[in-house]
Amino acid sequence: DAKTTQPTSMDCAEGRAANLPCNHSTISGNEYVYWYRQIHSQGPQYIIHGLKNNETNEMASLIITEDRKSSTLILPHATLRDTAVYYCIVRVAGGNAGNMLTFGGGTRLMVKP
Amino acid sequence: GAVVSQHPSRVICKSGTSVKIECRSLDFQATTMFWYRQFPKQSLMLMATSNEGSKATYEQGVEKDKFLINHASLTLSTLTVTSAHPEDSSFYICSARDTNTGELFFGEGSRLTVL
Numbered sequence: 001d002a003k004t005t006q007p008t009s010m011d012c013a014e015g016r017a018a019n020l021p022c023n024h025s026t027i028s029g030n031e032y033v034y035w036y037r038q039i040h041s042q043g044p045q046y047i048i049h050g051l052k053n054n055e056t057n058e059m060a061s062l063i064i065t066e067d068r069k070s071s072t073l074i075l076p077h078a079t080l081r082d083t084a085v086y087y088c089i090v091r092v093a094g095g096n097a098g099n100m101l102t103f104g105g106g107t108r109l110m111v112k113p
Numbered sequence: 114g115a116v117v118s119q120h121p122s123r124v125i126c127k128s129g130t131s132v133k134i135e136c137r138s139l140d141f142q143a144t145t146m147f148w149y150r151q152f153p154k155q156s157l158m159l160m161a162t163s164n165e166g167s168k169a170t171y172e173q174g175v176e177k178d179k180f181l182i183n184h185a186s187l188t189l190s191t192l193t194v195t196s197a198h199p200e201d202s203s204f205y206i207c208s209a210r211d212t213n214t215g216e217l218f219f220g221e222g223s224r225l226t227v228l
Binding site for chain 2: 043101102103106
């Protein structure tokens with residue numbers, strides 16, 4: 001799986017949009033960009049994933065650059081409960097049995113009142 | 114959405130004893146499950162890949178005789194920490210791969226404290 005680079009930490013004001021960047025310059029053509037988050041003392045929670053088109057669901061939006069070398073996760077109206085570590089991971093979707101998720105350092109997002 | 118259940122969520126044990134952690138996929142079959150370990154303020158580190166009906170594959174540096182993995186059914190994998198020591202205290206997380214879709218789902222994690 002391609003390596004990703006994320007800022008170590010970010011702050012965001014409650015109610016504002018949180019924009020979390022991720023660089024994945026070595027991504028392969030068949031690798032998707034996945035985002036998970038981990039709230040303290042819980043297992044990772046799936047947020048969203050995409051291949052090359054922008055994606056949106058009830059939790060967030062994912063913007064992938066045209067060259068696919070970077071992406072941004074957008075939480076449109078951050079709340080205090082969005083405080084967590086956000087992981088950007090690239091991997092082949094579905095795939096074979098050995099296709100685990102490899103976690104980098106992630107971005108620690110602190111949403112402040 | 115798909116649910117993966119881990120049990121127990123918290124366990125405290127004495128040094129030298131063994132502890133078993135269960136990981137169950139509740140509404141899908143999982144031929145493959147993954148076990149991760151996470152120390153405070155660190156990321157998740159893959160320990161081993163658990164395959165139903167066969168031996169687990171361990172990552173470099175993870176002792177297979179200390180961390181016993183059994184994946185006897187399509188919905189259950191267990192991790193047994195044998196002869197636990199305080200340095201084994203950690204947050205253990207499993208992930209199950211849906212056999213049909215290939216997507217991965219995580220359990221809630223199990224916090225082990227060895228006294």
